[in-house]
Amino acid sequence: MAFKKGQSGNPKGRPVGVGLAGEIRQHISSNSKALIDKAIELALNGDTTALRLCIERVCPSIKSKDEAVVLGAMNGSLSEQGGVVIQSMAEGKITPSEATGLLGALVNQARICEVDEIESRLSKLEATNYNS
Template identity: 45%
Template structure:
């Protein structure tokens, strides 16, 4: 049998901090590091820009990747007419539309992914239909010796 020990009178109450004032903001090592670097950022960017303009490819890459945000292509939803045939024919139509420039590659990839998911659903439906047919055939044949 276990008994709970009574907390000593000097113990902190639940939800009460042992250090109510806590560490002051900006007293940590990371905050000091950031404060020290912050004053040098404009000079670093200027140096990188000068190096990039002089032909330093790695400086140019660093500037383009870190300082200037990446430009994402604006992909508007374009209507696509898919053939009424098989999923394979529809997939080929999507690839042909991407190759012809009628459809953005990202949209083509999304459509192909959707067609793949549709193929899995169709396959599951077909398996379900076949299982039901087998179970019906098996149930009708049980009464016979």
């Protein structure tokens, strides 16, 4: 039987959990208690890799938070607002990653303002040329 162009020979695909990875996952899952106990034992006996593994599970790395950032007065030009963001970061009021996000938002706002200004100028030019 020849292969038909555009038609899969196995439309349902491989079943989930089949193959070596699925077997390994199932074996680890069925022995999870013993593996956890062994990792803790190794960590307590000075194995730094096991220690890091245990600590990372208990105390995961700090991630940025998605909360509103209050900076005070964000008035003035976009460059002045950018200055407020940088000053807030320098004073430790916000993290560098939060400052990067805020500055990115200001850059996007600047692009929007540019497009608005170009559209306004174009409309005026078209109106002038149309009336001429």
